[in-house]
Amino acid sequence: HEFSAFLSISSRGELMNIRLMNKKIWFLILLEVAILSLFYFLIIRPQQIELRGVKIEVQEKETLYVKLSVLSRLIDELRQEKASIGESIDHFLKVRERGERGLVVPASLTDIFRESKVEVISIRPVPEKVEGTLLISSWDISILADYHQLGHFISRLERSADFNRIDSLSISSQGSSVEYRAQLVISRISLLKKEQDE
The missing domain is CATH 3.30.70.60 (Ribosomal protein S6/Translation elongation factor EF1B)
Incomplete structure (x- = not known):
């Protein structure tokens, strides 16, 4: 009878130990989840936001670069047209000068x-x-x-x-x-x- 009582007491002790261990495990799990959440919101999330901002800035700069390239090409074309017009005017003036000179006896x-x-x-x-x-x-x-x-x-x-x-x-x-x-x-x-x- 005493032996049965001893086994009963031992079983209750083990059960309490298991419950206590389960509580510790759940506590550790919750603590790990909390740490991971803090790590995400304090470190990873800000970096993602910063990276998104960098991507947007890069896209804006690429768009600006394309616009500047188009503008530069237009400026070059305008310069070429200006030079061509200048050459045409010079040629016209020289032809007219030669023509006027030719009218003189x-x-x-x-x-x-x-x-x-x-x-x-x-x-x-x-x-x-x-x-x-x-x-x-x-x-x-x-x-x-x-x-x-x-x-x-x-x-x-x-x-x-x-x-x-x-x-x-x-x-x-x-x-x-x-x-x-x-x-x-x-x-x-x-x-x-x-x-x-x-």
Whole structure:
């Protein structure tokens, strides 16, 4: 009987120990959960928020970089267009300057007219031509002169240092008159200046 009572007391003690151990285990589990929760909310969660903010900032900077790249490309295109317009304006001004210069009758040609005593019917500048590095300025001339005056005029042109060639020449008589009508194109050839090449 005493032995049975001893076993009963031992069983109750073990049961109490098991219950106490279970309480300790649950307490440890709850403590671990609490520690993990604190670790998440105090360390991991702020880092996630910070990382999300960094990602947003990186995306904003990437968007800004794309916009700046587009803007830079537009600026380059505008600069190229500006340079092209500037070149076109320079070319136009040079062409106009050459055209205005071509409208002027060279003084040396006026002297030849006077010395030869020919009658100038018309003189018309021909549009300038560029052949390689050469600029060709020409004049279409119509004159009225007798045989000797015409010969002197042509001879004087051929000796002139200001005119390099006679491109065309046609002579027609004026019926019973001793005068002849001459139609000719004379040219002056010069080297293009560097700014004209450009």
